[in-house]
Amino acid sequence: xxxxxxxxxxxxxxxxxxxxxxxxxxxxxxxxxxxxxxxxxxxxxxxxxxxxxxxxxxxxxxxxxxxxxxxxxxxxxxxxxxxxxxxxxxxxxxxxxxxxxxxxxxxxxxxxxxxxxxxxxxxxxxxxxxxxxxxxxxxxxxxxxxxxxxxxxxxxxxxxxxxxxxxxxxxxxxxxxxxxxxxxxxxxxxxxxxxxxxxxxxxxxxxxxxxxxxxxxxxxxxxxxxxxxxxxxxxxxxxxxxxxxxxxxxxxxxxxxxxxxxxxxxxxxxxxxxxxxxxxxxxxxxxxxxxxxxxxxxxxxxxxxxxxxxxxxxxxxxxxxxxxxxxxxxxxxxxxxxxxxxxxxxxxxxxxxxxxxxxxxxxxxxxxxxxxxxxxxxxxxxxxxxxxxxxxxxxxxxxxxxxxxxxxxxxxxxxxxxxxxxxxxxxxxxxxxxxxxxxxxxxxxxxxxxxxxxxxxxxxxxxxxxxxxxxxxxxxxxxxxxxxxxxxxxxxxxxxxxxxxxxxxxxxxxxxxxxxxxxxxxxxxxxxxxxxxxxxx
Amino acid sequence: xxxxxxxxxxxxxxxxxxxxxxxxxxxxxxxxxxxxxxxxxxxxxxxxxxxxxxxxxxxxxxxxxxxxxxxxxxxxxxxxxxxxxxxxxxxxxxxxxxxxxxxxxxxxxxxxxxxxxxxxxxxxxxxxxxxxxxxxxxxxxxxxxxxxxxxxxxxxxxxxxxxxxxxxxxxxxxxxxxxxxxxxxxxxxxxxxxxxxxxxxxxxxxxxxxxxxxxxxxxxxxxxxxxxxxxxxxxxxxxxxxxxxxxxxxxxxxxxxxxxxxxxxxxxxxxxxxxxxxxxxxxxxxxxxxxxxxxxxxxxxxxxxxxxxxxxxxxxxxxxxxxxxxxxxxxxxxxxxxxxxxxxxxxxxxxxxxxxxxxxxxxxxxxxxxxxxxxxxxxxxxxxxxxxxxxxxxxxxxxxxxxxxxxxxxxxxxxxxxxxxxxxxxxxx
Numbered sequence: 001x002x003x004x005x006x007x008x009x010x011x012x013x014x015x016x017x018x019x020x021x022x023x024x025x026x027x028x029x030x031x032x033x034x035x036x037x038x039x040x041x042x043x044x045x046x047x048x049x050x051x052x053x054x055x056x057x058x059x060x061x062x063x064x065x066x067x068x069x070x071x072x073x074x075x076x077x078x079x080x081x082x083x084x085x086x087x088x089x090x091x092x093x094x095x096x097x098x099x100x101x102x103x104x105x106x107x108x109x110x111x112x113x114x115x116x117x118x119x120x121x122x123x124x125x126x127x128x129x130x131x132x133x134x135x136x137x138x139x140x141x142x143x144x145x146x147x148x149x150x151x152x153x154x155x156x157x158x159x160x161x162x163x164x165x166x167x168x169x170x171x172x173x174x175x176x177x178x179x180x181x182x183x184x185x186x187x188x189x190x191x192x193x194x195x196x197x198x199x200x201x202x203x204x205x206x207x208x209x210x211x212x213x214x215x216x217x218x219x220x221x222x223x224x225x226x227x228x229x230x231x232x233x234x235x236x237x238x239x240x241x242x243x244x245x246x247x248x249x250x251x252x253x254x255x256x257x258x259x260x261x262x263x264x265x266x267x268x269x270x271x272x273x274x275x276x277x278x279x280x281x282x283x284x285x286x287x288x289x290x291x292x293x294x295x296x297x298x299x300x301x302x303x304x305x306x307x308x309x310x311x312x313x314x315x316x317x318x319x320x321x322x323x324x325x326x327x328x329x330x331x332x333x334x335x336x337x338x339x340x341x342x343x344x345x346x347x348x349x350x351x352x353x354x355x356x357x358x359x360x361x362x363x364x365x366x367x368x369x370x371x372x373x374x375x376x377x378x379x380x381x382x383x384x385x386x387x388x389x390x391x392x393x394x395x396x397x398x399x400x401x402x403x404x405x406x407x408x409x410x411x412x413x414x415x416x417x418x419x420x421x422x423x424x425x426x427x428x429x430x431x432x433x434x435x436x437x438x439x440x441x442x443x444x445x446x447x448x449x450x451x452x453x454x455x456x457x458x459x460x461x462x463x464x465x466x467x468x469x470x471x472x473x474x475x476x477x478x479x480x481x482x483x484x485x486x487x488x489x490x491x492x493x494x495x496x497x498x499x500x501x502x503x504x505x506x507x508x509x510x511x512x513x514x515x516x517x518x519x520x521x522x523x524x525x526x527x528x529x530x531x532x533x534x535x536x537x
Numbered sequence: 538x539x540x541x542x543x544x545x546x547x548x549x550x551x552x553x554x555x556x557x558x559x560x561x562x563x564x565x566x567x568x569x570x571x572x573x574x575x576x577x578x579x580x581x582x583x584x585x586x587x588x589x590x591x592x593x594x595x596x597x598x599x600x601x602x603x604x605x606x607x608x609x610x611x612x613x614x615x616x617x618x619x620x621x622x623x624x625x626x627x628x629x630x631x632x633x634x635x636x637x638x639x640x641x642x643x644x645x646x647x648x649x650x651x652x653x654x655x656x657x658x659x660x661x662x663x664x665x666x667x668x669x670x671x672x673x674x675x676x677x678x679x680x681x682x683x684x685x686x687x688x689x690x691x692x693x694x695x696x697x698x699x700x701x702x703x704x705x706x707x708x709x710x711x712x713x714x715x716x717x718x719x720x721x722x723x724x725x726x727x728x729x730x731x732x733x734x735x736x737x738x739x740x741x742x743x744x745x746x747x748x749x750x751x752x753x754x755x756x757x758x759x760x761x762x763x764x765x766x767x768x769x770x771x772x773x774x775x776x777x778x779x780x781x782x783x784x785x786x787x788x789x790x791x792x793x794x795x796x797x798x799x800x801x802x803x804x805x806x807x808x809x810x811x812x813x814x815x816x817x818x819x820x821x822x823x824x825x826x827x828x829x830x831x832x833x834x835x836x837x838x839x840x841x842x843x844x845x846x847x848x849x850x851x852x853x854x855x856x857x858x859x860x861x862x863x864x865x866x867x868x869x870x871x872x873x874x875x876x877x878x879x880x881x882x883x884x885x886x887x888x889x890x891x892x893x894x895x896x897x898x899x900x901x902x903x904x905x906x907x908x909x910x911x912x913x914x915x916x917x918x919x920x921x922x923x924x925x926x927x928x929x930x931x932x933x934x935x936x937x938x939x940x941x942x943x944x945x946x947x948x949x950x951x952x953x954x955x956x957x958x959x960x961x962x963x964x965x966x
Contacts, residue, residue, distance in 0.1 A: 032920070060913065077913070109910055109920045110814045111699065114790040142791075199759040206761055249748040256746075350578065358582040360776065360806030370811070372786055382784040385748070455745045456776045456806065460580050464743050464773070499749045504740040505710055 017090045020047045024071040024089055028064035032109050039112070043119045051123035053089055058116040063103040071106070072098075118143050122151050130161040137167040144175045170195055174203065182220040189223055193230030196241070196378040201234040241378040246496055252385040254492025255392035256454070258485055259447040260465045261472035262396060265484040266440030267319075269473055270416045271433065273327055274334055276341040278469060279462025280348040281441045284318055285311035285448020286457045287352060290361045301366045304449065311445035318348075319441020323434045345466075349459045360458040369453065388450050395446060396485055402439070403481070412436045416479070475515055477525030487526055491515075568611035569604075569872055571596060572631035574642025574652070574663075579619025580743075580772065584851075585644050587802060588666060589614060591852045592641045594840040595859040605866055613637055621651045628652040632659040638872035639664065639862055641855060645771075646670060646713045653678070662874045664862065666854035668797060668819075670716035674930040674943030674951035677874075679881065680901045681858040681894075682851060683820050684928040685720050691906040692795050692818035693721060693767065695921045701793075702762035703734040705754050707770060710739040714769035717797070721767060723934040734762065744774045747781035755785065758792045766794040775799055776807050779815070789814025789910070801847035804915040812911045816920075820890075820904040821853035824916045827891040847915075857894045857902065860886040882946050892925050899943035900951075901928025 056062045056073040064071045074084040086095040124136035159165045173188035207218035207227040218224045267275050289307040330337045372380040403409035411432045414422040476487030498507035575585035596610045613635045617624040631637045639662045643649045656677040668683040708714025758764035795816040801823050869876040885895045895903045903925040909917025931941035940956045950960035
């Protein structure tokens with residue numbers, strides 16, 4: 001297809017090719033405003049290569065050769081072995097290779113990229129893939145001039161995909177709002193009143209604004225009345241959607257709280273060990289993710305999945321070592337345990353500082369985890385949060401399964417309830433202690449994998465979550481996994497409900513104050529343990 | 538029992554070692570001692586360790602050239618561990634016990650404020666290399682980082698030129714963002730921006746859940762006017778902020794974020810691809826190609842022995858500060874603080890971007906301002922630059938400080954009120 005088009009163009013006309021080369025020749029040394037002018041010239045000339053050139057320009061794949069200032073497209077944005085594969089701008093055929101030293105990239109800035117995006121969108125309107133067409137129309141809506149309106153009008157007639165067609169109508173209606181014909185403006189408002197996009201709502205609201213001299217932005221009274229009604233209708237549905245969004249934000253924050261607290265629910269909740277190094281075990285998990293990505297740079301997509309068991313093993317082993325060498329010797333002495341594990345946390349932090357330096361490490365997010373889930377025009381949910389929410393629930397379910405349905409789980413519960421009796425029944429309590437601590441620590445490591453996708457992977461990662469995780473466990477009720485789940489989720493939701501009104505700082509303070517009051521009234525948390533096991537603690 | 542107590546001892550020692558990380562070098566006679574007061578552990582270690590290494594590299598270089606006044610330089614490195622009171626303690630140790638000739642140090646404004654009384658009481662000399670909120674000029678401090686008029690104001694000017702009409706001032710809740718935003722708000726209002734088009738918001742240190750804030754920024758930015766975010770978000774909170782921007786598809790083409798605390802070093806800790814086009818305002822970028830910069834980068838990579846380490850703005854500030862101090866000592870033929878302070882104003886030294894840094898009477902220096910857009914490789918593409926701007930200690934846009942002037946040459950005062958003709962000390966009240 002491409003070679004055919006190229007062949008046609010070179011056969012039919014010599015002059016457009018020369019014009020194209022002449023236009024591009026100045027690109028290497030042009031200032032940003034000059035580059036914008038060149039892009040406009042290119043798009044007006046409409047050479048068959050224009051779309052490819054603009055796309056390459058947008059993707060930073062347009063270079064000029066230092067020796068003769070000739071502009072080339074390079075095939076990939078990253079050089080392989082210090083060399084770029086060149087593509088001729090006119091014929092779009094391979095034009096050999098060049099080293100990175102021989103080429104200079106033609107830089108873009110935000111304005112230029114915006115222009116490139118809207119300009120190349122015009123060419124994408126004819127793309128057979130309807131999702132690309134949809135994106136093209138959305139891009140064109142950013143800046144609508146006469147030329148693009150004309151193109152959209154032509155496209156509307158031949159467009160078959162309903163979603164694309166609706167989007168084109170939105171774009172045309174937005175353009176019609178600036179028109180001089182009141183009935184056309186009224187029709188435009190009617191079309192737009194069915195949309196739930198925030199920028200459309202604000203565009204309509206701007207019609208009803210009153211200037212200082214008493215005139216309205218929209219002169220026609222009927223149009224203005226329609227705009228007021230439309231804004232009210234959009235606001236109504238947006239209010240509902242923003243509520244859903246807020247709830248999701250809360251659940252997402254809550255799921256992270258659950259994830260960081262759930263390991264602690266085992267070590268602190270079930271075993272009663274105050275482990276101040278819990279955060280650093282999460283940090284180990286996050287660094288494991290980093291190391292796994294270093295080891296398999298070609299497979300970032302599955303690196304996170306590999307990192308989950310790897311982090312479980314690394315953090316779990318560290319936890320078992322910690323239990324055997326230190327915590328075991330301090331059972332029944334909570335203050336000493338607290339101090340010793342605090343010391344361990346400092347040692348672990350300095351250890352990663354020595355191994356990885358104090359700088360944060362870059363952990364990449366796999367493509368399948370990034371992006372948004374567009375539910376409708378008004379509601380979009382970030383994908384990585386959805387995955388982490390699901391992951392958190394999965395970890396919780398698995399842990400519950402291990403505790404309820406396996407031999408290890410039975411042993412853990414037996415030792416937690418009555419150590420002496422369990423030993424009398426032939427359970428190796430020391431071994432169970434080590435395994436329990438290892439399980440809790442391993443889950444902390446798994447939480448670290450999730451955190452590596454959200455926050456800094458650095459020596460201080462653990463410190464920023466340790467307080468939160470203790471809070472969740474205490475709030476939920478020590479020794480109760482369900483308490484941790486409900487506690488974490490509800491703390492997340494309450495925090496996010498308060499944040500828009502109170503601000504992030506005050507919201508956090510309010511949650512803490514609320515927690516203090518709650519613990520005052522119910523010292524054993526949401527779901528206190530009852531019976532003999534509770535007395536033993 | 539005995540075994541156990543040994544075990545405790547070992548544990549205690551381990552903890553002490555981790556907290557204090559003593560790197561104190563023994564003094565030698567006949568050397569000039571240079572104090573280095575940067576956190577090597579704790580939350581600020583990420584930024585400050587690099588600056589310690591920069592000064593050590595400069596000292597090594599100077600000693601290769603034969604030292605200073607015929608004497609070798611000797612670094613005295615202490616670790617204030619990101620703990621503000623400890624900064625004052627360690628500063629006092631450097632000045633009183635080690636009797637260092639000069640100190641290079643501090644990063645956060647709160648650490649500088651904490652050592653200020655110590656330096657003034659003991660008449661020490663501190664070179665402070667980080668961009669800060671201004672409203673201060675001490676006799677004993679040389680500010681080699683940017684004052685607000687050398688970073689924040691030009692950045693806002695650039696965005697206004699790009700057509701930005703609505704502003705989100707997003708900051709971490711402490712003194713630098715609060716003061717900078719106060720100045721910026723006054724500046725924007727003076728430029729005719731409506732109060733309704735400015736949104737100011739603060740989040741706690743280390744804020745990691747940015748969902749609500751980014752959604753709010755999107756909402757604020759959908760009003761049909763070009764919107765930009767001016768970020769004074771500090772330290773570790775930046776990575777989750779930028780990740781959330783990327784996740785919620787806030788593109789720099791629609792809502793650019795200009796940051797005053799994000800540089801090459803911070804970007805090396807995250808995947809820069811979703812951030813392409815977001816802006817930073819500094820007085821130096823690693824990507825600026827000048828012979829001096831190329832030589833400095835080469836020297837740094839050789840010294841630190843890691844080819845992928847980056848250079849950044851505060852490093853250049855230390856480079857300038859160190860060279861200014863060396864020149865002043867050579868001019869004064871003494872390391873005595875009074876004589877060096879008298880020699881400093883008016884001295885010039887080349888900066889790394891092809892210009893000259895001149896020491897001013899108000900203890901600030903002249904700096905060019907660069908606006909850079911983030912590239913996919915974590916470096917910056919310079920899209921705008923100014924000629925050198927003289928640092929202004931007292932902002933002209935705050936009602937409390939616009940009549941103030943700092944001049945340590947003629948007026949001998951850090952806060953001289955030009956209206957009442959009174960010198961009211963050196964600190965902002």
